[in-house]
Amino acid sequence: MLLLARGPNAWPRLSQLKPQIFPRPLGSEILHQRALHSSGKGPAETGRQGLHGGPRLRTRLLITALFGAGLGGAWLAARAEKERQRQQRRAEALRQAAVGQGDFSLLDHHGQIRCKADFRGQWVLMYFGFTHCPDICPDELEKLVQVVQQLEAHPGPHPVQPIFITVDPARDDTAAMARYVRDFHPRLLGLTGSAEQVAQVSRSYRVYYSAGPKDADQDYIVDHSIAIYLLSPDGLFTDYYGRGRSAEQIVGSVRQHMAAFQSVLS
Amino acid sequence: MAAPSMKERQVCWGARDDYWQCLEENAEDASRCQQLRKSFESSCPQQWIKYFDKRRDYLKFKEKFEAGQFQPSKSPANA
Numbered sequence: 038m039l040l041l042a043r044g045p046n047a048w049p050r051l052s053q054l055k056p057q058i059f060p061r062p063l064g065s066e067i068l069h070q071r072a073l074h075s076s077g078k079g080p081a082e083t084g085r086q087g088l089h090g091g092p093r094l095r096t097r098l099l100i101t102a103l104f105g106a107g108l109g110g111a112w113l114a115a116r117a118e119k120e121r122q123r124q125q126r127r128a129e130a131l132r133q134a135a136v137g138q139g140d141f142s143l144l145d146h147h148g149q150i151r152c153k154a155d156f157r158g159q160w161v162l163m164y165f166g167f168t169h170c171p172d173i174c175p176d177e178l179e180k181l182v183q184v185v186q187q188l189e190a191h192p193g194p195h196p197v198q199p200i201f202i203t204v205d206p207a208r209d210d211t212a213a214m215a216r217y218v219r220d221f222h223p224r225l226l227g228l229t230g231s232a233e234q235v236a237q238v239s240r241s242y243r244v245y246y247s248a249g250p251k252d253a254d255q256d257y258i259v260d261h262s263i264a265i266y267l268l269s270p271d272g273l274f275t276d277y278y279g280r281g282r283s284a285e286q287i288v289g290s291v292r293q294h295m296a297a298f299q300s301v302l303s
Numbered sequence: 304m305a306a307p308s309m310k311e312r313q314v315c316w317g318a319r320d321d322y323w324q325c326l327e328e329n330a331e332d333a334s335r336c337q338q339l340r341k342s343f344e345s346s347c348p349q350q351w352i353k354y355f356d357k358r359r360d361y362l363k364f365k366e367k368f369e370a371g372q373f374q375p376s377k378s379p380a381n382a
Contacts, residue, residue, distance in 0.1 A: 168306035171351040172358075175312060213306060220309035254304060256350040 131301040135271040141238040143202065146214035146227035153272050157302075159198045160188075160295065161268040165244045167205035167259045168217040173280070181265055182222040183284040184291065193295050195270040202228045204246035204261045206235045242266060242274070267291060271302050307348065315347035319355050326359075 140153045164181055166174030181199050188197050201218055203209035206229050209217075214227030229235070239246060246261035265287065267276040275294050278287045307315065322343040325336035333340065344352055367373045 169348075169350075171347075171354045172316070175309075208306075216308070217306060252350050252353075254349060256304060256348055258350055258354055 128301050131271075131273065135269075135273045135302055139238075139241045139268070139272070139274055141228075141230075141234070141241070143228040143230040143234055143238065144211055146211050146218055146229075148211050151226070151228060153268075156198055156200075156268070157272055158270050159196050160270060160291065161198050161200055161266075161272075162291075163200045163202060163242075163266040163268065165202045165204050165239065165242070165246070165261060165264075167203050167261070168209050168213050169205065169256065169258070171258065173263060177263060177265065177280065178221050178225070180284050180287070182225065184265075184287045185222060185224075187284065187288045188291060195295075195298075197291075199225045200228060201225055202235070202238060204235060204239060204244065205248065205259045206230060206232050207248075267294065269294070269298060271300055273301075304348075315343075315351060318343040318346035323359060 142150060142152050145151045162181055162184060164174075164177055166177065168174075178201060185197050185199050199222055201214070201221075203214060209227075209229050211227075211229060214229050218225040218227040228238075230238075238244075244262050244264075246259055249258045249260060251257045263280050265278040265282075266274065267278070267290075269275045276290060278290070282290075318339070322336055322339040325339045326333065329335040343355075347355070364373070
C-alpha cells in the first residue's frame with residue numbers, strides 16, 4: 038500500500054485528523070494500531086489504547102471534529118452576517134451622503150435654480166473660481182474642458198457635466214457668468230448665488246476664498262483654493278485634482294472611477 | 304466693471320509674455336523694456352498688472368529655489 042510505504046510519520050497525523058474516512062471493517066484497526074505504534078508514544082499507553090481503545094478514540098475524535106466543524110461554521114456564519122450588516126450600514130451612509138452632502142442651491146447662468154440632485158446620473162467635474170481671475174482660473178477651466186472633450190470622445194453610460202462655481206458672487210451675476218462660460222465650452226454651466234449660498238457650497242467642498250483689497254477701479258483679486266472636483270452619478274464626492282495634474286492624468290483617473298462605479302442609489 | 308473677455312485676456316497675456324521676455328533678455332533691466340511695459344499696462348486691468356508683477360517675482364524665486372541657488376539670509380540673532 039502506498040500510504041503505508043510512505044513511512045511511519047505520515048500515518049498518525051492522517052488518522053487523527055480524519056478518522057471518519059477509514060472504513061470500519063476492512064482491517065482499519067490494524068492500520069490504526071500500526072499508526073499508533075509508530076507514533077512514538079510510550080509503549081504502555083500505546084499498547085492499551087491501540088488494542089482496546091481504537092473505536093472509542095475514533096468516536097471521540099469524530100465528535101470533536103464534528104463539534105469543531107460546527108463551531109467553525111457558526112463563526113463563519115456570524116462573520117458573514119456581520120460583514121453583510123457592515124456593508125448595509127456603509128451603503129446607507131453613502132446613500133445619505135449622496136443626497137445630503139455637498140448639496141447646494143445656486144442659479145445657473147440662464148437664471149435657473151440648480152441643486153445637486155439635478156445632476157444625478159451624470160459625472161460632474163466642478164471648479165471654483167471667479168470671472169476676473171487673471172490666469173489660474175482660465176488655465177484650469179481650459180484643462181477642465183480638455184478633460185471633458187477627451188472623455189466625450191468615448192462616451193460612457195453617464196454623461197459628463199462641467200460646472201464652474203463662482204467665489205465672487207458680488208460681481209459674478211448670471212449675466213457675467215453667461216459671458217464668461219461661453220468662451221470655454223458650450224455645456225459648461227456657470228453657477229452663482231447670494232453671498233450666503235456661495236459661502237455654503239464652498240464650505241461643503243472645503244474651498245477657501247478671500248477677496249483682496251480693492252483698487253481705484255474697485256477691482257480686486259479673489260484668492261481661493263484651486264481644485265477640480267469629481268462627483269459620481271450618485272452625487273458623491275469621488276476625487277479631486279489639484280493644479281499639478283495634467284488633463285491626461287485627470288482623464289485616466291476619471292475613467293478608472295467610471296469603470297469601478299456602482300450606484301448606491303437604487 | 305465687466306471681466307475681460309477671452310480675447311482681451313489673450314491680448315493681455317501676450318503683452319505680459321513679451322514684457323517678461325524682454326526682462327529675461329536684458330538681465331531684468333526694466334529701463335530697457337519701457338515700451339513693452341507700457342503696452343503691457345495698457346492691455347491688462349491694473350489689478351492684473353500688480354498680480355502679474357508679484358507672480359513673476361514668485362516664479363523667479365521658485366526657479367532659483369528649485370535650481371538650488373537660493374541662499375536663505377542668515378538670521379542676525381544667530382550671527
